[in-house]
Amino acid sequence: MSAIETWALTLAVFLPAAGTLAILLVPKKQESAAKVTALIATGLALLAGIFIALRFDYSNSSSLQFETNVPWISAIGARYHIALDGISLPLVLLSLLVTFLCVIYSWKHFPEPHNPRVFLALVLLLETGMTGTFVAFDLILFFVFWELVLLPMYFLIGVWGGPNREYAAIKFFLYTLFGSAFMLIAFLAMYWKAGTFDIVELSLNNPGFAKSTALLVFGGLFLGFAIKVPMFPFHTWLPDAHTEAPTVGSVLLAAVLLKMGTYGFVRIALPVLPEAARSWAPWIGLLAVIGIIYASLCCFAQKDLKRLIAFSSVGHMGFVMLGIATLTPVGINAAIFGMVAHGLITGMLFFLTGSIHERYHTREIAELGGGMLKKLPILASLLAFISFASLGLPALAGFPGEFMSMLSAYNPAPGLSTGTFRTFMVVAGVGTVLVAGYFLWMLQRVNLGTVPERWESTEMHDVNGYEYAAWIPLILLTFICGVYPQIILGVTDGAVRGVTAAFGG
Amino acid sequence: MGTAVFDLHALAPELILTGVAILILVYDLFIGDERKWTLPIVAAGGILAAGIPLVTLGLSDTTRSLFGGAYVVDGFALVLKGIFLGASFVVLLMSAQYVEEGDYHRGEFYFLLLSAVLGMLVISSARDMISLFVAIELVSSPTYLLAGWRKRDLKSNEAALKYFLLGVVSIAISLYGMSILFGVTGGALKFTEIASWMSAVPSGSAMGVAAMSIVLILVGFAFKIAAVPFHLWAPDTYEGAPLPVTAFLSVASKTAGFVGLFTLVYLAFPAQSQVWRPVIFGLAIATMTVGNLIAIKQTNLVRMLAYSSIAQAGYVLVPFAATTREGSLTAETFASSVTYLLIYTVMNLGAFAVIIAVARRTRSVEITSWSGLSKYAPGLAVLMTFFLLSLAGIPPTAGMWAKIFVFRSVISAGGLANGALAAVMGINSVIAAFYYLAVVKKMFFDPAPEEDLEAIPVPASLAGAIGIMAGITFVLFVIPDVAVRLGYGASLV
Numbered sequence: 001m002s003a004i005e006t007w008a009l010t011l012a013v014f015l016p017a018a019g020t021l022a023i024l025l026v027p028k029k030q031e032s033a034a035k036v037t038a039l040i041a042t043g044l045a046l047l048a049g050i051f052i053a054l055r056f057d058y059s060n061s062s063s064l065q066f067e068t069n070v071p072w073i074s075a076i077g078a079r080y081h082i083a084l085d086g087i088s089l090p091l092v093l094l095s096l097l098v099t100f101l102c103v104i105y106s107w108k109h110f111p112e113p114h115n116p117r118v119f120l121a122l123v124l125l126l127e128t129g130m131t132g133t134f135v136a137f138d139l140i141l142f143f144v145f146w147e148l149v150l151l152p153m154y155f156l157i158g159v160w161g162g163p164n165r166e167y168a169a170i171k172f173f174l175y176t177l178f179g180s181a182f183m184l185i186a187f188l189a190m191y192w193k194a195g196t197f198d199i200v201e202l203s204l205n206n207p208g209f210a211k212s213t214a215l216l217v218f219g220g221l222f223l224g225f226a227i228k229v230p231m232f233p234f235h236t237w238l239p240d241a242h243t244e245a246p247t248v249g250s251v252l253l254a255a256v257l258l259k260m261g262t263y264g265f266v267r268i269a270l271p272v273l274p275e276a277a278r279s280w281a282p283w284i285g286l287l288a289v290i291g292i293i294y295a296s297l298c299c300f301a302q303k304d305l306k307r308l309i310a311f312s313s314v315g316h317m318g319f320v321m322l323g324i325a326t327l328t329p330v331g332i333n334a335a336i337f338g339m340v341a342h343g344l345i346t347g348m349l350f351f352l353t354g355s356i357h358e359r360y361h362t363r364e365i366a367e368l369g370g371g372m373l374k375k376l377p378i379l380a381s382l383l384a385f386i387s388f389a390s391l392g393l394p395a396l397a398g399f400p401g402e403f404m405s406m407l408s409a410y411n412p413a414p415g416l417s418t419g420t421f422r423t424f425m426v427v428a429g430v431g432t433v434l435v436a437g438y439f440l441w442m443l444q445r446v447n448l449g450t451v452p453e454r455w456e457s458t459e460m461h462d463v464n465g466y467e468y469a470a471w472i473p474l475i476l477l478t479f480i481c482g483v484y485p486q487i488i489l490g491v492t493d494g495a496v497r498g499v500t501a502a503f504g505g
Numbered sequence: 506m507g508t509a510v511f512d513l514h515a516l517a518p519e520l521i522l523t524g525v526a527i528l529i530l531v532y533d534l535f536i537g538d539e540r541k542w543t544l545p546i547v548a549a550g551g552i553l554a555a556g557i558p559l560v561t562l563g564l565s566d567t568t569r570s571l572f573g574g575a576y577v578v579d580g581f582a583l584v585l586k587g588i589f590l591g592a593s594f595v596v597l598l599m600s601a602q603y604v605e606e607g608d609y610h611r612g613e614f615y616f617l618l619l620s621a622v623l624g625m626l627v628i629s630s631a632r633d634m635i636s637l638f639v640a641i642e643l644v645s646s647p648t649y650l651l652a653g654w655r656k657r658d659l660k661s662n663e664a665a666l667k668y669f670l671l672g673v674v675s676i677a678i679s680l681y682g683m684s685i686l687f688g689v690t691g692g693a694l695k696f697t698e699i700a701s702w703m704s705a706v707p708s709g710s711a712m713g714v715a716a717m718s719i720v721l722i723l724v725g726f727a728f729k730i731a732a733v734p735f736h737l738w739a740p741d742t743y744e745g746a747p748l749p750v751t752a753f754l755s756v757a758s759k760t761a762g763f764v765g766l767f768t769l770v771y772l773a774f775p776a777q778s779q780v781w782r783p784v785i786f787g788l789a790i791a792t793m794t795v796g797n798l799i800a801i802k803q804t805n806l807v808r809m810l811a812y813s814s815i816a817q818a819g820y821v822l823v824p825f826a827a828t829t830r831e832g833s834l835t836a837e838t839f840a841s842s843v844t845y846l847l848i849y850t851v852m853n854l855g856a857f858a859v860i861i862a863v864a865r866r867t868r869s870v871e872i873t874s875w876s877g878l879s880k881y882a883p884g885l886a887v888l889m890t891f892f893l894l895s896l897a898g899i900p901p902t903a904g905m906w907a908k909i910f911v912f913r914s915v916i917s918a919g920g921l922a923n924g925a926l927a928a929v930m931g932i933n934s935v936i937a938a939f940y941y942l943a944v945v946k947k948m949f950f951d952p953a954p955e956e957d958l959e960a961i962p963v964p965a966s967l968a969g970a971i972g973i974m975a976g977i978t979f980v981l982f983v984i985p986d987v988a989v990r991l992g993y994g995a996s997l998v
Binding site: 073143148191 | 919928934
C-alpha cells in the first residue's frame with residue numbers, strides 16, 4: 001500500500017475535525033473565509049472518500065481495506081484500528097457527500113442566530129464523528145466517535161433550532177446517552193470475556209458467554225443501537241429533534257446519524273453475538289413492523305410537514321430493521337441499501353422542507369394550502385419526485401431496499417420461525433400501502449389545487465443556484481440507485497455474506 | 506527498600522512545605538499592606554519547591570520506608586502527593602486575586618492552606634493508624650477555619666460550624682473504631698500488622714468486634730469524602746465557604762479522605778472484604794444516585810457542583826465495591842479509582858476557576874445569573890462547557906476516559922452484582938448529564954441580561970489556572986495513557 005492509501009481513510013475522517021480548528025482560528029468578522037474553509041475541508045474529505053472508492057478492491061469487498069491498526073491506549077488495550085469493507089464504504093461515502101452538500105446548501109441559508117463560523121465548525125466536528133463511526137474497528141474507538149456526534153448535534157439543535165429547541169436538544173442528548181451507557185457496558189463485557197476490543201477478532205472468535213449473559217449483553221447493545229435508529233418504542237426523541245433542528249441538522253440527522261444505529265447492529269451486534277441475535281431477532285422484527293405501522297399512522301395525523309417526514313423516517317428505518325432481523329444475506333443487503341436510500345431521499349426531503357419553510361415561513365400543511373406546483377413549480381416537482389421515491393416507486397431508490405427487505409422476511413435465516421416472519425412481511429406490506437397513502441395525501445394538500453389568496457401576492461423565488469448545487473447529486477443518485485441497485489448491492493454483498501455466515505443458510 | 510530511620514530525601518517535600526508555611530506566617534508580620542501581594546507568590550514557590558524532591562524521589566524509583574514502616578514513600582504516595590501539590594498550586598492561582606479583593610487576613614489564609622496541604626502529603630505516606638489520624642486532623646483543622654474565612658457572612662459562619670461539628674464527630678467515630686481495633690488486635694497500629702492479624706484470626710467474637718471497628722473507621726472517612734448518607738454538611742459548607750476554599754475542599758480535601766480509604770481498605774483490611782465490601786457497595790450506589798438526583802433541583806451553581814461532587818465520589822467508590830470471584834482486590838480496580846480522582850481533580854478545579862472568574866462580574870452564583878453568558882463572555886462559556894462535559898463524561902474530554910476506566914474495572918471483575926453496579930452508574934451518568942447540560946443551556950441558549958454586556962476581565966493568575974486545567978483535560982483526552990499509567994503506578998496491590 002502506498003503512503004497515500006495508508007493515510008487516505010485517516011484523512012477522510014480527520015480532515016473535517018482539522019477544519020473545525022481552522023474555522024475557529026478564522027477571525028470573527030470574516031464569515032466568508034469560514035465558509036470557504038468549511039467547503040475546502042469537506043471537499044477534501046469527500047475527495048479522499050472518492051479516491052478510496054476508486055482504489056477499493058470490489059472483488060474482495062468482505063476483507064478490510066485501507067486498514068490502519070496501531071496501538072492507541074496500551075494500558076487498556078484499545079487500538080486505533082480503522083478500515084473499510086463493503087458495508088462501511090457506501091455509508092462513509094454517504095456521510096462525506098451529504099455533509100459536503102450541507103455546507104453548500106447553508107451558504108445562503110443560515111438560520112437565526114446566524115453565526116456561520118460556529119455553525120460550520122460544529123457541522124465539521126459532526127462529520128468526523130459520523131465518518132469515524134463507520135470505519136472504526138475497535139470498540140473503544142467506535143464508542144468515542146459515537147459519542148462525539150452528540151455534542152455538535154446538541155448545539156445545532158439547541159442554538160439554531162425552532163421554538164421548542166431546548167427541549168428537543170436535551171431529549172436527543174439524554175436518549176442517546178442513555179443508550180450508549182448500556183452499549184459501553186456491553187462492549188466492556190465483551191472485552192472482559194474475549195480480552196480484545198477488536199471488532200474483527202471478536203467477530204471471528206465470539207466471546208464465549210453463557211447463554212443468559214449473551215442475551216443480556218446483546219440487550220445492552222440493543223438499547224444503544226435501537227435508540228439511535230430509532231426503533232419503536234424508543235423513537236420519541238426523533239420527531240422532536242427533527243422538527244426543531246435547523247434544516248442542515250435534520251438532513252444530517254436523517255441521512256447519517258440514524259444509520260449509526262443500524263450499522264451498529266450489522267457491524268457489531270450480529271457478528272459478535274450470533275446466538276443471542278437469533279433469540280432477539282423475532283422481537284427486533286416485531287418492533288420493526290410495529291414501528292412501520294405506528295409511524296405511518298402518525299404521519300396521517302401530522303399537521304407539520306417536517307414532523308410528517310420525521311415520522312416517515314421511523315417507518316423507513318423499520319423496514320431496514322426488519323431486513324436486519326431476518327439475519328439473511330438478502331435482508332441485510334436490503335438493510336444497507338435501505339440505509340443509503342433513506343439517507344439520500346429523506347435527506348433531500350428535509351432540504352426541501354427547509355426551503356419551503358424559508359419561502360412560506362410556515363410548515364403547517366394547512367397553511368401552505370396547496371397550489372405549490374403553480375407557485376413554485378420546480379420546488380414542487382422536486383417534492384413530488386422525492387416523495388414518490390420515498391413511498392417506494394420502482395425505479396427510484398426507495399423501492400429496492402424495502403422490497404428486498406420484505407422478500408427476505410418470507411425466508412428468514414434457519415432457526416427463525418418462518419410463520420412469524422411471514423406475518424411480519426404481510427404487516428410490512430400493509431405498511432407500504434399506508435406510506436403511499438400519507439405521501440400522496442401530503443402531495444395533494446401541498447402541491448395540488450390553487451394557490452391560496454394569502455400567497456398570491458407574496459413574491460417567492462423558486463429553486464436557487466445553491467439549492468441546485470446541493471440537490472442535483474442527491475436526485476441523480478436517487479435515480480441511479482433505483483435503476484441500477486447493483487451499484488450498492490454489488491459492493492455490500494460480499495461483506496454481508498461474511499456477516500451472515502454465522503447464521504447458516 | 507530503604508532502611509534509613511530518618512531519610513531526609515524522602516521527607517524533603519514535607520519539610521520544605523513546613524518551612525515555607527512558617528516562613529509565610531513570619532514574613533506576613535513584617536510586611537506592610539502594599540507588599541502583601543507577594544504572599545501567594547511565596548506560597549506558590551513553596552509548593553513548586555516541594556515538588557522538586559517529589560520528582561527526584563520518583564526518578565530514584567525505590568520504595569522508602571521510615572519510622573519502622575509507619576511512613577512510606579512509594580508509588581502511591583508519590584502520585585497522590587503530586588496530585589495534592591498540583592491541585593493546591595491551582596487553588597493558589599485561583600485564590601490570589603480573590604483573597605486580595607476581599608477583606609481577608611492574607612498571611613494566615615496562605616499559612617492555613619499550606620498546613621492543610623502538608624496534612625495531605627503526610628496522609629499519602631501514612632501507613633499506621635496514628636499517622637493516619639494525625640494527618641487527617643492536619644488536613645481538617647485548617648480547612649474548618651478556611652471555610653469560615655468570610656467571617657462577616659452568616660453563610661460562611663454556618664459553613665464553618667457545620668463542617669467543624671460534623672467533621673469532629675466523624676473523626677471521633679473513626680478514632681473510636683481505631684481504639685477498638687487497637688485493643689482487639691493486642692496493640693497493632695501498623696496497617697501491615699493489622700492485615701496479618703485479620704488474615705490469621707478465623708472467626709468468633711474477636712472477629713465480630715473487628716468487623717464493627719472496620720465499619721466505624723470507614724464511617725469517619727465516608728464523612729470526609731461526603732458519601733451519602735454522610736454528605737449533609739457538604740452543600741452548605743461549599744455554598745458558604747469562599748469559592749477557592751470550596752474548590753479546595755471539593756477536590757483536595759475529598760481526595761485526602763479517599764487516600765485514607767485506599768490505604769485502610771487495601772493495606773489494613775484486604776482480608777476482611779466481606780465486611781467492608783457490602784458497606785461500600787451500598788455507599789457507592791446511594792452516593793451516586795442521591796447526589797445526582799438532588800443536584801437536578803439546585804438553582805445555585807455551587808450547590809449543584811457540591812451535589813455533583815458527591816455523585817462523583819460515588820463513581821470513585823464503585824471500583825472498591827466491585828467484587829471479583831476470588832474476592833481479591835486487583836490493580837485494575839485500584840488504578841481506575843486513582844485515575845478517576847486525578848481527572849476529577851483537574852476538571853472540577855477547572856469548573857470552579859471559571860465560576861470564580863464569572864462571579865467577579867455577576868456577583869452571584871445563581872444559575873439564572875449565567876443566562877446568555879456566551880453572548881458576552883464566549884471564552885469562559887466555552888471553557889465552562891468543556892469542564893461540565895468532562896464531569897458528565899462526554900468527549901472530547903478526559904472525563905470520558907475516567908468513566909470508561911471505572912466501567913471497565915467493574916465489568917472486568919465479572920458477575921451479575923458488578924454488572925448491576927455498572928448499570929446503576931450508567932443511568933447515573935445520564936442523570937448527571939441532564940443537570941450539567943442545564944447550565945450549558947443557560948449559557949448558550951438563553952438570552953443575555955439587558956444591562957452592560959462588556960467582556961469579563963479575568964486576572965492573569967486565574968486565567969492561568971483555567972488554562973492549565975483545560976489543557977490537561979484535553980491532553981488527557983487525546984493521550985489517556987498518561988493518566989492510566991499514573992493510576993497503575995500508584996497501585997498498592
